[in-house]
Amino acid sequence: MSDVDHPEARDLPEATAAQVATDLPEAVGRRLKSGAWSSGLSVADFAACVSMGLRPLALVQGFCAMQWSAYAMSGGSPWGSRPTAGSPQGAGAPYASAGSGSGYNETWPCPHGIASIEHRWGGNYEQPWAEHAWSQGFGSAYTRMVEEAQEAGAHGIIDVVDTSRYLSEQSVIEFHVTGTAVAVEDSPAPPAPWSTYLAGQRLAKLFEAGFVPVSVAAAMSSVLMWPNCQTEYLLRGTGGWGYSYGGEIEQVINADTAVRRLARAAVRSQLGSDTLHGARFAVTRHTGNMGGHVVECTLRGTRVRRFKDFDPIPAARPTVRLS
């Protein structure tokens, strides 16, 4: 990474700087080698972590600022572009993009049979460029977080949180992935740390249920919907020619269904023989750069693997909250 002007980084001894993973800023190494550990865990999660024999090592994080362009042509057509060379995305990575399989395209002719500006065809189109850009940004940030965890000698990363947001400049999105690196007491570190969105009692219950976390799994899918005339009328609350119409808006339903299906398929491709725990869909909608409606779906969860039989959970105690 390029140099940044601040005195602390320049003052680092060469030996210390050399120990830092090549892709990480020098300040990371300095922080990880300081005496006190830090953690983003809540106290309740910290308590559960200690009870499970996990020792927090450091708050670890990774970032990636990505230019986000609708006209991306890196290695293919705008509708089928692949990540640029050197991307951490690859087979088996926990952030394969949704656009890896066959694309989703669906056309919607004008049902009125009238040729005019108002009466037009529409379509739903998967946007692989957006999916690949997301996976590249998320993947780079995730990889850097894992590098930090390895630097700290971690066995795993718990309480992973990933966010993305627009920076001040247009079309620049920052991906930010954080977590708490932990070590299992009296146990050698594995070659690569595992990661999970879980922490605290949820993680404890996962172990009790006989599963161990392998890695976080996440994917984003994106569908651009150009409404045809009928969909446009219905979105405006009319059925065309001024009369109201109650019923399903099929094009919207298909776009919403497709975007979830694509995200699910992309995450499923990351799982191998493992299963997904705690899957969460997040759907957002916005207007496309060139018009139309964009529906995006992010699916996150923890890839888990069974290691023992299920421990029976004690019978739950009925309680009444007095507040």
Add this chain to the structure above:
Amino acid sequence: MTEAADLPEATRHRLEELEHGLFTSDLSVNEFLLVKHAGFHPLGFVMGSSIYHTGIQTRRWGKSQELTKLTEAMYNARELAMTRMEEEAQELGADGVVGVRLDVNYYEWGRDAAEFIALGTAVKAEDGTSYLNAQGKPFTSDLSGQDFWTLMQTGHVPQALVLGTCVFHIAHRGLAQTLGTVGQNVELPNFTQALYEARELAMTRMQDEANRLGATGIVGVRLEEKSHQWGSHTIEFLAIGTAVTKGTGAATLPVPTTIISLDN
């Protein structure tokens, strides 16, 4: 009031009233119960404030750099507010302050000036054990009453609310850089690097504070970002958390019980 040493007259009067047994606190009833259960008694609501002129610092349009003067200003202002709050707690003979909140307010009448406020509830151990931190001051913590109780059950004790800050100017992209990436979805290393460095500096400073206190760890770390009034390319990165040490007592964390809530 130029330094932290002098408390206003009104403060002294309020604290004297609290010494007669009445206490004030912003703890909820549940928090109050758990703080009591942890063996502490609330003494009073304490606060510290500092109105600070943060000024300006020149920056290079195309260079990512830390704005050290602004960093120092944000640091000093918070430290002054925190120190004054600690001083109020010391006046009450407190062992610590729980539920600390650090706020920054801007007022229309003070351009480039901000008020930094630290608020919390001073507490004292009921069994007479001293919980003063390594610097001989009352511990401070942003933990809620519930979290404070849970932390004590793990055998850890809070040392201080530690923070690290870094005001960083993120370089603008030049015309050549912008044109060079037109139509591509690519990482922008200058932005990534700058944001990375700024957050790391803030976190390192927070950990340095914890190390100076002899803390073994920091729980509940939050990373906050604000541009305040400096424009979108100048950002303050604040890392804040509660430094803790292993106490002398053993962990007495109860085994969690599964429950079924009968509420709606």
